[in-house]
Amino acid sequence: MQLGCNKKHEERHFGGVITLEVLLFLLWGIGCCKVDSFDLQNDVKRSHPNIATELPCSQKYLTGYFYEKHGRQLDSDFLDLAQEVGSDELSGRLVKSLTNIFGFSELHRSLIGEGSHRRLVTSFKLNLKSNELSWLNHHYCEIVFIERLPIGVFADPFELQHLVERQVFQDVSVFGDTNLELPSALSNESIVEVHLNAHHVLSRQSEITVELPLHARYPPLDVNGYSRIVFGSPDLLIRCRPQVIQPDSCSWTLTGWSDRHKNDIFWLVPCGNKEHATLVSSITFVSALVSALSIVLSVLCCSTKEDIKNS
Amino acid sequence: MSQISIEGWLCKKREKQRIWEGHDLLWNQKSRVLTIDPTTEMGVSINLRQMMVISTILRLGLIAYGEWQDAHMEVHYTDVDYIVFSDAAALVAAGKSPFKRSTYRYSPFLAFLLLPNSILHHCWGKLLFSSSDLLVGLFVDIILKLRGVPETLRLFSVAVWLFNPFTFTIGTRGNCKVSQAAFWYGLVVHFRIYPIIYALPFLLVLNNLHAGPGECILKQWGPRKGVTNPTSGTSMVKRSTACWKLVFCPWVLLQRNITINSFLFGLISGTIFVLSTALCFKLYGWDFLNEALLYHLTRTDPRHNFSIYFYHIYLHHQDKFSVAEKLISFLPQLIVQLAVIFRFAGDLPFCLFLQTVAFVAFNKVITAQYFVWFFCLLPLILPWSSMKLKWKGLICISVWMGSQLHWLLWGYLLEFKGLNVFIQLWLASLLFLATNTSILLMVIHHHRFSPVFTQSTTTHSATIAKKLD
Numbered sequence: 077m078q079l080g081c082n083k084k085h086e087e088r089h090f091g092g093v094i095t096l097e098v099l100l101f102l103l104w105g106i107g108c109c110k111v112d113s114f115d116l117q118n119d120v121k122r123s124h125p126n127i128a129t130e131l132p133c134s135q136k137y138l139t140g141y142f143y144e145k146h147g148r149q150l151d152s153d154f155l156d157l158a159q160e161v162g163s164d165e166l167s168g169r170l171v172k173s174l175t176n177i178f179g180f181s182e183l184h185r186s187l188i189g190e191g192s193h194r195r196l197v198t199s200f201k202l203n204l205k206s207n208e209l210s211w212l213n214h215h216y217c218e219i220v221f222i223e224r225l226p227i228g229v230f231a232d233p234f235e236l237q238h239l240v241e242r243q244v245f246q247d248v249s250v251f252g253d254t255n256l257e258l259p260s261a262l263s264n265e266s267i268v269e270v271h272l273n274a275h276h277v278l279s280r281q282s283e284i285t286v287e288l289p290l291h292a293r294y295p296p297l298d299v300n301g302y303s304r305i306v307f308g309s310p311d312l313l314i315r316c317r318p319q320v321i322q323p324d325s326c327s328w329t330l331t332g333w334s335d336r337h338k339n340d341i342f343w344l345v346p347c348g349n350k351e352h353a354t355l356v357s358s359i360t361f362v363s364a365l366v367s368a369l370s371i372v373l374s375v376l377c378c379s380t381k382e383d384i385k386n387s
Numbered sequence: 388m389s390q391i392s393i394e395g396w397l398c399k400k401r402e403k404q405r406i407w408e409g410h411d412l413l414w415n416q417k418s419r420v421l422t423i424d425p426t427t428e429m430g431v432s433i434n435l436r437q438m439m440v441i442s443t444i445l446r447l448g449l450i451a452y453g454e455w456q457d458a459h460m461e462v463h464y465t466d467v468d469y470i471v472f473s474d475a476a477a478l479v480a481a482g483k484s485p486f487k488r489s490t491y492r493y494s495p496f497l498a499f500l501l502l503p504n505s506i507l508h509h510c511w512g513k514l515l516f517s518s519s520d521l522l523v524g525l526f527v528d529i530i531l532k533l534r535g536v537p538e539t540l541r542l543f544s545v546a547v548w549l550f551n552p553f554t555f556t557i558g559t560r561g562n563c564k565v566s567q568a569a570f571w572y573g574l575v576v577h578f579r580i581y582p583i584i585y586a587l588p589f590l591l592v593l594n595n596l597h598a599g600p601g602e603c604i605l606k607q608w609g610p611r612k613g614v615t616n617p618t619s620g621t622s623m624v625k626r627s628t629a630c631w632k633l634v635f636c637p638w639v640l641l642q643r644n645i646t647i648n649s650f651l652f653g654l655i656s657g658t659i660f661v662l663s664t665a666l667c668f669k670l671y672g673w674d675f676l677n678e679a680l681l682y683h684l685t686r687t688d689p690r691h692n693f694s695i696y697f698y699h700i701y702l703h704h705q706d707k708f709s710v711a712e713k714l715i716s717f718l719p720q721l722i723v724q725l726a727v728i729f730r731f732a733g734d735l736p737f738c739l740f741l742q743t744v745a746f747v748a749f750n751k752v753i754t755a756q757y758f759v760w761f762f763c764l765l766p767l768i769l770p771w772s773s774m775k776l777k778w779k780g781l782i783c784i785s786v787w788m789g790s791q792l793h794w795l796l797w798g799y800l801l802e803f804k805g806l807n808v809f810i811q812l813w814l815a816s817l818l819f820l821a822t823n824t825s826i827l828l829m830v831i832h833h834h835r836f837s838p839v840f841t842q843s844t845t846t847h848s849a850t851i852a853k854k855l856d
Contacts, residue, residue, distance in 0.1 A: 257688070356698050
């Protein structure tokens with residue numbers, strides 16, 4: 077257990093290092109604020125140009141790929157790196173198609189439930205230009221949803237895997253700190269990457285809902301009684317490859333959007349009060365000792381009584 | 388495990404046993420008059436076979452219901468640990484390490500046992516655990532029969548196990564805590580560490596078996612205090628009292644307590660433990676050792692649980708605990724264990740029961756599944772308790788359940804409603820400890836000390852043989 081803890085400490089800065097959205101996406105859309113949700117209503121105006129890139133087909137997860145490739149060694153200049161990777165590896169025609177054909181809109185976020193186990197619900201629309209259906213027929217596309225979880229909450233990889241088995245998601249994986257038991261003070265951030273089959277989504281309806289079951293960790297101590305956990309925004313991507321794959325030259329082309337302005341969803345988690353520490357510890361130990369001594373005394377008295385009776 | 392050992396010892400003493408079976412008959416006749424409340428209420432209209440059949444149907448029904456609830460309701464019937472075991476078994480089936488499943492903190496043997504979960508059906512494990520429930524019921528009956536307990540009282544005790552709502556729901560929800568009791572001691576300690584606390588009373592009983600001049604025989608149940616064999620009772624008490632003095636002289640204690648039997652017991656169980664652990668270590672390396680063994684020794688969980696220590700641990704989780712703090716929290720646990728062992732080791736089932744209750748009550752982490760650890764021993768001590776179901780027994784059960792429900796209420800508000808009720812929850816834990824302690828004292832007060840084995844004397848046996856003629 078101790079070994080595990082040390083490892084987690086080493087990885088503490090992992091979440092800060094891998095800010096994928098800078099690598100892959102641009103800021104997009106201006107939403108309107110609510111207490112625990114916000115909307116993105118505009119899918120045309122973008123505050124920055126799209127950043128797009130290509131990945132080998134063997135790379136199943138984007139998060140894993142960038143974590144392996146750049147890991148902890150990177151701590152800044154993501155934008156430069158993204159541009160560098162992008163300019164080297166871009167296949168201009170497909171990227172142009174992707175950005176012209178698809179668009180996301182009407183992003184809604186909310187946190188459902190009470191207590192330590194809640195669901196983070198994100199809904200958005202995938203827009204497809206109607207005259208591009210034939211293009212879609214020649215390509216296989218997936219929607220990739222990336223949620224960076226703050227330190228105070230975690231997603232259970234095995235619980236998510238069961239959602240894959242029930243075909244709620246095409247695929248899902250959790251990166252970073254996947255320890256399900258440690259309190260926030262001894263934990264790191266984690267990233268959930270969800271894949272959805274774009275063809276299935278479009279065949280049914282354009283609105284997509286991603287519901288992530290999340291669990292709160294025990295927060296650090298605070299005199300206020302509650303710890304506030306704030307969620308960032310998810311990254312939305314679409315990646316496509318030709319339906320017919322060339323084994324040696326297969327690559328995903330992807331493009332994405334994200335909104336990093338809003339931190340509107342928060343979760344209040346009850347936390348312990350440091351001021352209670354002395355009192356609680358003293359009473360705990362005294363109670364344990366009193367209980368233990370009463371049992372010992374009772375055992376001794378029991379012996380004495382039986383000794384007298386039997387003699 | 389203890390059941391198997393006792394059975395083993397008995398094989399050597401079949402001849403003596405026949406005489407005592409006659410003795411049993413005498414007590415059976417008397418017990419029609421002297422019997423305690425529960426037996427008269429229940430009557431003898433049901434036999435063990437019928438009871439087994441009913442509890443099998445009950446368990447199968449619950450497993451089937453569990454399938455339905457899992458498919459149709461948001462709150463699942465299946466225990467979350469069962470999903471962990473099944474995932475680990477699936478990993479083993481795929482040729483991977485079960486420890487790749489986070490929170491799998493058990494011996495790999497458990498994952499091996501559940502391999503059919505992936506191959507045959509995912510309910511396999513539930514059937515296995517429920518069968519071991521029934522096996523424990525059977526063991527309870529065998530042990531009580533060997534100790535001369537009348538049939539009605541024996542069946543009542545078996546029913547206390549088989550129809551205990553904790554037992555049958557935990558088994559059918561797929562929790563495996565029960566099955567451990569059916570394994571050999573060395574293997575059991577490898578499987579789950581907690582039975583290590585039974586090592587000392589086992590050794591003490593083994594020593595006492597060969598400490599006297601006569602041969603040892605199983606002491607039979609008797610309805611009245613001090614009738615069966617007062618001399619052996621006195622010697623056992625005196626021996627226990629003497630043990631107190633020995634606690635402070637470890638070397639004398641060691642010398643007095645090493646006999647060939649206890650040495651062999653230690654050697655065999657120790658070897659089995661080391662071999663099984665070595666085998667798993669070879670298969671899965673440090674993952675196994677850290678998760679299945681070391682984790683349980685160093686476990687300090689800051690999250691809420693029935694233990695009085697949870698809030699203290701949470702309030703200090705950002706600092707490191709000093710050695711002194713760790714020792715202080717271990718001290719109450721240790722003194723209670725020593726007191727119970729040295730006083731009651733001769734009455735082995737009672738000693739194991741008290742040890743387990745105390746171990747759980749003073750532990751740093753307590754969850755509801757731990758209660759099964761002592762529920763499986765409860766039927767073995769009931770026949771020697773003078774506590775009547777009306778009303779003391781019912782009061783004890785209600786107070787215990789009440790303090791647990793009180794804790795669960797605050798636990799629910801914290802976990803499922805997100806309210807800051809840490810102080811209330813911690814006070815509820817203190818109340819639960821107080822309840823456990825009071826009930827333990829009540830149980831001790833009403834228990835008739837009855838050593839499992841006693842020294843046979845020719846005259847005593849002859850008297851009984853004469854009576855039988």
